[in-house]
Each structure stands twice: as C-alpha cells, then as structure tokens.
Amino acid sequence: MEIKRGTKVRWMRKDESDLFYxxxxxxxxxxxxKCCLIETGSDISYPIQFFEVVExxxxxxxRWPGPTEFLYFTHGKTYEVLSVEREWFRIxxxxxxxxxxxxxxxxxxxx
Numbered sequence: 694m695e696i697k698r699g700t701k702v703r704w705m706r707k708d709e710s711d712l713f714y715x716x717x718x719x720x721x722x723x724x725x726x727k728c729c730l731i732e733t734g735s736d737i738s739y740p741i742q743f744f745e746v747v748e749x750x751x752x753x754x755x756r757w758p759g760p761t762e763f764l765y766f767t768h769g770k771t772y773e774v775l776s777v778e779r780e781w782f783r784i785x786x787x788x789x790x791x792x793x794x795x796x797x798x799x800x801x802x803x804x
Contacts, residue, residue: 712733717803718733754771759798772786781795
C-alpha cells in the first residue's frame, strides 16, 4: 500500500521514538514501505507498518493550527469538513464561504 502526500496517519507503536503513540501526523511523502511526515520537519522515513490511516469524511472536525488569518481561519478554531474532494477538504472558512483546502494545513480533532 502506498501512502500519498496529505494522508492522515496515526502512530501505533509504543517505543522510544520521537513520535507519540496515538498522535495523528500528516504524510509529506511515502512509498510502499515508508513515509516522511510534515510535522517532524525532517527527512526521516518511518516504516508504514507502524501507522494506521485515519479516514476523513463528511463531518470530521479539524483544527487550524496556524496563525489567525483575517477572513480565512482563526488560530485554534475547529472547523467541520463538509466533504473531501480530490483529497482536499471542503470547509466553510471565516468568510462564511466554503472552499477547498489541502489537508496538511489542519489537525484532526480527536473525539
């Protein structure tokens, strides 16, 4: 199984690595056996067998971790995914309009 850029994955290994058990990460690049993560800020590859893919669907709650951007997003605010189209999230932003955004810009809100 190849993991594509922007896929959300959960680290499922309890060990001494620099990743945290149960935390959701975003894939920067990957192939059939390993992937690099956006959040690590490095080119270290991790074996994909230690991750589970997190399915994103209509109604999933996501958080904007970036700085507040007027009429776009508010830092720390939660938004609802209206749909997933061509692997991007359709979200109603702070302008009140819905647009498509790349998934790597958001954090998944755990239930």
